[in-house]
Amino acid sequence: MTEYAEASLAPPPEAAFDFRGRTVFVAGGSSGINLSIAEAFARRGARVGIASRSPERVAAAVVRLRSHGGRAEGWSADVRDAESIGAALAAAHEAFGPIDVLVSGAAGNFVAPALGMSSKGFRTVVDIDLVGTFNVLRGAHEFLRRPGASIINISAPQAANPTPYQAHVCAAKAGVDMLTRVLAMEWGTDGVRVNSIVPGPIGDTEGVRRLAPGPEALAAMAASIPLGRFGRTEDVALMALMLSSPWSSFVTGAVIPVDGGSSLAGGRDLSSALKPAA
Numbered sequence: 032m033t034e035y036a037e038a039s040l041a042p043p044p045e046a047a048f049d050f051r052g053r054t055v056f057v058a059g060g061s062s063g064i065n066l067s068i069a070e071a072f073a074r075r076g077a078r079v080g081i082a083s084r085s086p087e088r089v090a091a092a093v094v095r096l097r098s099h100g101g102r103a104e105g106w107s108a109d110v111r112d113a114e115s116i117g118a119a120l121a122a123a124h125e126a127f128g129p130i131d132v133l134v135s136g137a138a139g140n141f142v143a144p145a146l147g148m149s150s151k152g153f154r155t156v157v158d159i160d161l162v163g164t165f166n167v168l169r170g171a172h173e174f175l176r177r178p179g180a181s182i183i184n185i186s187a188p189q190a191a192n193p194t195p196y197q198a199h200v201c202a203a204k205a206g207v208d209m210l211t212r213v214l215a216m217e218w219g220t221d222g223v224r225v226n227s228i229v230p231g232p233i234g235d236t237e238g239v240r241r242l243a244p245g246p247e248a249l250a251a252m253a254a255s256i257p258l259g260r261f262g263r264t265e266d267v268a269l270m271a272l273m274l275s276s277p278w279s280s281f282v283t284g285a286v287i288p289v290d291g292g293s294s295l296a297g298g299r300d301l302s303s304a305l306k307p308a309a
């Protein structure tokens with residue numbers, strides 16, 4: 032992206048969304064929404080690094096990313112382990128140079144009442160979503176382009192809507208959005224912007240498969256979305272491009288829903304996704 036003079040604050044889209052020569056790193060980028068975000072940048076010329084636990088998923092995603100003609104690399108890493116994700120970030124920096132766009136999207140979820148989850152079950156989700164996001168951002172800071180980097184945390188509606196059977200996710204993602212705001216303040220003077228995207232229900236994703244198993248639950252979920260359809264992974268990717276373009280150069284600390292209006296209706300009834308007690 033070229034630097035634009037104050038007089039031309041609205042560069043044409045083809046320039047604003049040209050990521051050739053830029054480096055993007057997506058934590059949790061081997062599937063679903065996060066992979067779609069990685070692909071959106073790859074299509075527009077970025078060098079893309081991804082990391083997640085499964086080496087097989089990472090390898091398959093890298094093949095897909097390279098099919099867009101640019102450079103892509105992947106590393107097997109667990110965001111719960113600061114050393115593991117730190118090594119992946121260092122390797123991406125070594126391979127591609129300063130990170131222009133950092134996406135933290137690794138997450139875990141299951142549907143269970145608070146009394147149906149152990150302390151370890153609660154902690155597992157908090158460790159992946161919240162501590163993992165801290166590890167990704169903290170570990171990346173030394174490798175970010177400063178000034179200029181855009182950090183995007185992938186949050187969830189549960190961060191703001193108290194949702195029964197999602198105590199772990201609600202607590203973890205609320206923490207993620209607060210990290211977004213705090214680090215936007217701490218790192219603003221470095222020229223680093225930090226924002227959250229809050230996807231609504233996105234079709235054909237693991238997240239929705241877990242929350243709405245079966246056709247009836249899916250139909251009820253779709254009916255509750257004001258725009259009348261599930262989101263597409265590309266809908267979320269477009270916002271990630273926007274938040275990394277000069278069109279968002281004064282946007283930081285924002286928590287932005289990309290949800291077809293679904294958050295307007297508040298929390299969800301997930302009782303149909305509860306596994307019967309053993």
Ligand code: NAP
Pocket residue numbers: 058059060061062063064065082083084085086088089108109110111135136137138139159163185186187188229230231232233234236237238239
């Ligand atoms: P997904 O396909 O399961 O994506 C999760 C990714 O995170 C996978 O690539 C997974 O790969 C990786 N991951 C999980 N645990 C990890 C760990 N400990 N360390 C490193 N990587 C890890 O799910 P999705 O539905 O697309 O969700 C993506 C993001 O969007 C999540 O942050 C989710 O909370 C958010 N979101 C989704 C929806 C939705 O409708 N789907 C709605 C709101 C928010 P490995 O298994 O290889 O580690």
Ligand code: COA
Pocket residue numbers: 138139140141142143147148149150151152153155156237238241306
């Ligand atoms: N109900 C209650 N507790 C559950 C559970 C459920 N449905 N599923 C898992 N847990 C508990 C386990 O019982 C375990 O606690 P315990 O040892 O005290 O019994 C704890 O959670 C950790 O489970 P484990 O399978 O060892 O964790 P993991 O680190 O291998 O996997 C998960 C993490 C559980 C979040 C797994 O579902 C995962 O890897 N998810 C990633 C993909 C995903 O969730 N995508 C959607 C993103 S929105």
